Amino acid sequence: MNKAHHCPLNYTMNLIGTKWKPLILFHLLEGGLRSGVLQKKILGISNKMFTQTVRQLEDDGLITRKVYPVVPPKVEYQLSARGQSLEAILRALDQWGLEDCKS
Amino acid sequence: MNKAHHCPLNYTMNLIGTKWKPLILFHLLEGGLRSGVLQKKILGISNKMFTQTVRQLEDDGLITRKVYPVVPPKVEYQLSARGQSLEAILRALDQWGLEDCKS
């Protein structure tokens, strides 16, 4: 917790309240993925934003990054325990969108 | 639904995935509030961002705005049915932040 927040919601949004973070976390719910595979699942994300976002998620301890020392490089991302604890929320957000855009 | 989304989560984040929107919605969960009162509850928000954000929430049908034709002006905001349907999510996000920042 690097900032004071008057409301825990504020704290949560600072962690995951951006365009791409929830998407990336969501696509990791089913298990770890190789960098390139994960990126292809996030339609519309640029290479730069992808790297930048997973880096932030890693810094915040929501995902882990495993580098295999091979050539060409191989990197795998997966949810940390902390990231996993967001599962219910991520699915609820997804579900809400599904229900809502019917109307 | 004004855009195509490959994932409902994306749709949801486009609606409420900003710095202030969830905060404002959250503080309306207990009932409608007068503009000035609501704004004072959102610590750190500027007058401009407040007006701009409630306007967007209103445009998206998440809150309603009732104007009383008196001087000085009196304006009240409250959650619409659509906004209310976010209650579980807002509380879950808040709760998650509470739990998480213990560690």
Add this chain to the structure above:
DNA sequence: GCAATAACTTACTGAAAAGTAGTATAGTTA
């Protein structure tokens, strides 16, 4: 020895978000 590879980085640019400060409103109160 030269291209292809996967993951990442950097420089540059443009767009969007957010903050500051000031203005308008029009009745009521002093």
Add this chain to the structure above:
DNA sequence: TAACTATACTACTTTTCAGTAAGTTATTGC
């Protein structure tokens, strides 16, 4: 008549976000 009120709007500036395109790495396959 002048200050006060609650709400909102505007112009301006600063900050952050995001995209493009190019460069880096070290090994393999041709």
